[in-house]
Amino acid sequence: MDPLLLARLQFATTTSIHFLFVLVTLGLVTLLLYLQTAWTITRKPVYERLTRFWGTLYVINYVLGIASGILMEFQFGLNWSGLSRHVGNVFGAPLAMETLVAFFLESTFLGMWIFGWHRLHRGVHLALLWGVALTAYASAFWVMVANSWLQNPVGYEVRNGIAHLTDFSALLTNPTLGMALGHVLAAALLTGGMLMAGISSWHLIRRTPDFELFRKSLRIGLVTATVGVIFVQGFGFAQFGVVGPVQPTKYGSEAAKDAAIADWTARFGPGDYTPPVLANVGLGFMILIGLGLGLLVFLVPLLYRDWLIRLRFPLYLLLLAVPLPFVASILGWLTREVGRQPWMAYGLLPVERAVSGVDGGVMLVSFLGFSLLLGALTVANWTLIARHAARGAHDPALGRPPGAEPAGPDGDPFRDPTDHPDNSRFAPVPA
Amino acid sequence: MELFWYAVLGAFFATYLVLGGYDYGVGLLLTRADGATGRRRALNALGPFFLGNEVWLVATAGILFGAFPMLEGELLSGFYPAVATALAGVMTVTASVQLRSRAAGERGRYRWDRLITVGSVLAAFGWGAVLAGLLQGVPMDADGHVAGVTHLLTPFVAATGLTLVTLVAVHGATFLALRLPGSAAEAAGRTARRLVPVAVTTVAAATVVGLLAEPVRANAHQPAAAVLLPVLLVTALLVARAALARRRPGVAFAATATALALPVLLIATTIWPYALISTVDPAASLTVADAAASPPTLRLLGWLAAPLLPALLGFQLMSWWMFRGRIDGRAPVYW
Ligand code: HDD
Ligand code: HEM
Numbered sequence: 001m002d003p004l005l006l007a008r009l010q011f012a013t014t015t016s017i018h019f020l021f022v023l024v025t026l027g028l029v030t031l032l033l034y035l036q037t038a039w040t041i042t043r044k045p046v047y048e049r050l051t052r053f054w055g056t057l058y059v060i061n062y063v064l065g066i067a068s069g070i071l072m073e074f075q076f077g078l079n080w081s082g083l084s085r086h087v088g089n090v091f092g093a094p095l096a097m098e099t100l101v102a103f104f105l106e107s108t109f110l111g112m113w114i115f116g117w118h119r120l121h122r123g124v125h126l127a128l129l130w131g132v133a134l135t136a137y138a139s140a141f142w143v144m145v146a147n148s149w150l151q152n153p154v155g156y157e158v159r160n161g162i163a164h165l166t167d168f169s170a171l172l173t174n175p176t177l178g179m180a181l182g183h184v185l186a187a188a189l190l191t192g193g194m195l196m197a198g199i200s201s202w203h204l205i206r207r208t209p210d211f212e213l214f215r216k217s218l219r220i221g222l223v224t225a226t227v228g229v230i231f232v233q234g235f236g237f238a239q240f241g242v243v244g245p246v247q248p249t250k251y252g253s254e255a256a257k258d259a260a261i262a263d264w265t266a267r268f269g270p271g272d273y274t275p276p277v278l279a280n281v282g283l284g285f286m287i288l289i290g291l292g293l294g295l296l297v298f299l300v301p302l303l304y305r306d307w308l309i310r311l312r313f314p315l316y317l318l319l320l321a322v323p324l325p326f327v328a329s330i331l332g333w334l335t336r337e338v339g340r341q342p343w344m345a346y347g348l349l350p351v352e353r354a355v356s357g358v359d360g361g362v363m364l365v366s367f368l369g370f371s372l373l374l375g376a377l378t379v380a381n382w383t384l385i386a387r388h389a390a391r392g393a394h395d396p397a398l399g400r401p402p403g404a405e406p407a408g409p410d411g412d413p414f415r416d417p418t419d420h421p422d423n424s425r426f427a428p429v430p431a
Numbered sequence: 432m433e434l435f436w437y438a439v440l441g442a443f444f445a446t447y448l449v450l451g452g453y454d455y456g457v458g459l460l461l462t463r464a465d466g467a468t469g470r471r472r473a474l475n476a477l478g479p480f481f482l483g484n485e486v487w488l489v490a491t492a493g494i495l496f497g498a499f500p501m502l503e504g505e506l507l508s509g510f511y512p513a514v515a516t517a518l519a520g521v522m523t524v525t526a527s528v529q530l531r532s533r534a535a536g537e538r539g540r541y542r543w544d545r546l547i548t549v550g551s552v553l554a555a556f557g558w559g560a561v562l563a564g565l566l567q568g569v570p571m572d573a574d575g576h577v578a579g580v581t582h583l584l585t586p587f588v589a590a591t592g593l594t595l596v597t598l599v600a601v602h603g604a605t606f607l608a609l610r611l612p613g614s615a616a617e618a619a620g621r622t623a624r625r626l627v628p629v630a631v632t633t634v635a636a637a638t639v640v641g642l643l644a645e646p647v648r649a650n651a652h653q654p655a656a657a658v659l660l661p662v663l664l665v666t667a668l669l670v671a672r673a674a675l676a677r678r679r680p681g682v683a684f685a686a687t688a689t690a691l692a693l694p695v696l697l698i699a700t701t702i703w704p705y706a707l708i709s710t711v712d713p714a715a716s717l718t719v720a721d722a723a724a725s726p727p728t729l730r731l732l733g734w735l736a737a738p739l740l741p742a743l744l745g746f747q748l749m750s751w752w753m754f755r756g757r758i759d760g761r762a763p764v765y766w
């Protein structure tokens with residue numbers, strides 16, 4: 001099979017999965033900052049319980065963010081070796097910054113945060129979460145710098161067919177960066193808020209005994225999602241204005257498009273320089289979802305006197321709307337990435353020169369194998385998130401006091417209640 | 432400047448093998464742990480360090496891309512099957528360690544634990560194969576095209592992969608001897624001591640197979656390093672065994688950590704001044720200087736990233752200090 005096609009399919013699959021998890025990470029970590037800060041300041045137990053419950057879901061979700069992220073990082077070299085060969089001098093720098101500035105600290109802090117409950121000073125523990133959140137935002141920033149450079153290469157000069165960095169600040173002021181970053185971060189806030197509101201609605205629909213807690217997270221989630229959707233729309237429409245001029249084959253007028261294609265034909269030879277139509281279909285549906293979710297604004301007044309909960313049907317709406325931001329995000333990325341075809345770096349490096357010189361068979365095995373692995377892990381991860389979300393907030397695993405493990409029969413903190421010493425593999429539990 | 436970044440790259444990968452190495456070692460030894468309780472105890476001994484360990488790999492890849500873009504694509508795509516094997520292992524271990532205790536019931540956890548073991552084998556074997564590949568060279572032409580994958584099917588690659596598996600097993604057992612409480616530590620120490628001869632055998636076997644292999648001999652531009660460093664490696668393992676016998680797990684851990692860092696130094700110095708050697712076209716081989724990014728990029732990284740390195744290390748040291756010592760009932764249990 002054609003290695004180019006397979007490499008593109010693999011990138012699309014892995015990145016889409018990565019982004020579904022990353023959206024939740026970025027959204028929930030922001031909400032957790034609020035919850036844990038409120039707990040540290042007010043010392044109200046409800047905030048501690050909220051932090052632990054939503055923190056458990058956050059940490060489970062994080063797992064696949066890492067697993068898929070590692071694959072993404074190596075995929076550049078595995079499948080797109082031409083990328084580093086031709087433009088690595090420029091494109092590599094933001095990715096190196098991302099790993100050193102953001103991921104390295106993010107993971108270190110997160111490990112300490114998870115195991116630091118009841119062990120570290122409250123202030124230190126809170127500072128760790130702030131560290132996790134800031135580095136998560138930093139990673140979104142740097143990866144968007146890298147992506148925006150592919151959308152619109154700037155700050156380089158080509159010598160002997162290789163791009164060299166001339167002006168790093170141009171990468172940071174890239175017109176395709178600002179609005180896209182704002183749009184992505186707003187989308188994450190919207191997604192995190194919707195998830196929180198949706199799960200809370202589910203518990204309220206089932207008349208949970210934990211009414212106060214889920215009432216609170218419903219309100220926080222709904223307000224966050226509403227703020228998120230307003231910014232999503234603002235940054236979203238603003239993107240047309242900035243992306244249009246630099247990517248004429250995406251949103252430009254017919255005249256601009258023809259001019260660009262004539263220019264490329266002169267420089268790179270004749271070829272098909274128009275992106276597949278798939279890109280525009282996604283755009284339409286994303287905007288539809290974005291405008292639809294804008295209706296959240298009308299639910300906010302119902303927070304007054306808990307009408308939202310008493311009327312009940314808004315709870316069903318919120319629950320059903322949970323998948324929408326995820327779908328919109330994938331459609332948005334399809335628009336952005338498919339719309340820049342057939343370029344790896346727009347107007348500079350065609351995709352077929354960027355793909356690795358490995359055999360199609362190798363690429364096929366890799367695509368199938370990794371998609372299967374990632375797919376299975378994704379399903380397992382979401383199942384676990386759903387189970388823990390449904391279980392409610394009476395005893396989340398995260399931040400459980402060391403003595404209060406659902407301890408083993410002899411009080412051994414490492415023994416699960418289901419673990420039988422004489423039957424240490426897994427024989428069914430005798431009644 | 433290239434040399435500085437090459438050293439940083441090597442240091443990051445070696446540190447990953449040391450830190451990730453004990454994760455994988457513990458993963459391997461789960462099969463021998465004392466029931467579900469023993470497995471859980473071993474994983475919580477990794478506890479707070481686990482996330483900070485594998486991130487050294489992520490940073491290695493970042494530095495490789497940023498500072499050595501010419502090398503990044505050629506190296507990873509040149510050893511595609513080996514890298515993919517290692518990655519599949521790394522992803523499996525990462526996900527399974529963190530998710531296993533979120534599963535309800537013993538059966539579910541048992542399955543996740545099995546996955547941890549499988550992933551650990553793949554990760555250790557895969558990185559060993561990549562290291563062996565670097566010594567063997569790749570059949571890559573000047574356009575970066577690599578013919579097939581059969582160049583990786585050699586006894587030397589297999590022997591080196593296996594060596595890494597045995598090294599992480601010794602290292603993981605030593606880590607447990609250092610971290611577990613009481614009698615569990617004793618048992619881990621005994622396991623580690625029993626594993627040392629196995630590891631020494633695989634190191635010796637890999638060295639002999641390498642010396643017999645024509646391409647490996649041809650690529651050994653610094654033969655002195657190629658002879659001296661395996662000897663050091665074996666010495667480190669024997670020191671570890673002696674220290675374990677004297678109940679000095681700290682010293683033993685330092686020795687096994689050295690044993691895991693040495694392979695990186697061994698490969699890098701043996702093929703110096705090359706970073707990646709082509710077996711079909713000498714002109715396609717990359718020296719360290721060829722592989723490096725152009726000066727403006729290195730200067731930028733020097734200004735933006737290099738000053739951060741002490742801070743990164745500082746926060747990791749802080750994490751090791753905060754959670755030092757043997758695990759006990761006072762530490763939160765999460766994995
Ligand atoms: C919660 C998800 C979500 C929602 C509801 C929307 N978007 Fe979006 N959109 C994204 C999530 C997203 C995204 C995944 O975050 C993208 C992909 C790349 C990017 O920068 O953001 C994106 C890309 C993206 C692009 C492509 C930019 C490019 O080609 O470079 C445009 C033009 C818009 N969006 C516009 C909109 C408009 C006008 C919306 C509705 C009013 C809208 N989006 C709702
Ligand atoms: C996380 C959200 C992202 C999603 C869902 C996404 C989606 C996609 C899709 C669908 C393709 C295939 C396009 C095609 O072949 O027609 C693609 C290609 C690609 N994307 Fe992204 N992308 C994302 C982010 C990024 C970022 C941040 C970067 C760079 C740092 C990036 C770099 C690439 C590269 C190198 C390719 C392969 C070459 C190409 O087909 O143009 N992507 N992506």
Ligand code: HEM
Binds near residue numbers: 061069073107489
């Ligand atoms: C296509 C290019 C991308 C690459 C190479 C990449 C790489 C990675 C890697 C290696 C990790 C794991 C880090 C760790 O071990 O802690 C990760 C996680 C993360 N990525 Fe990406 N990523 C990409 C796209 C994106 C995009 C588009 C965003 C958001 C705008 C993003 C945001 C994050 C965040 C916030 C995390 C940390 C949280 C988590 O693990 O869930 N990434 N990414």
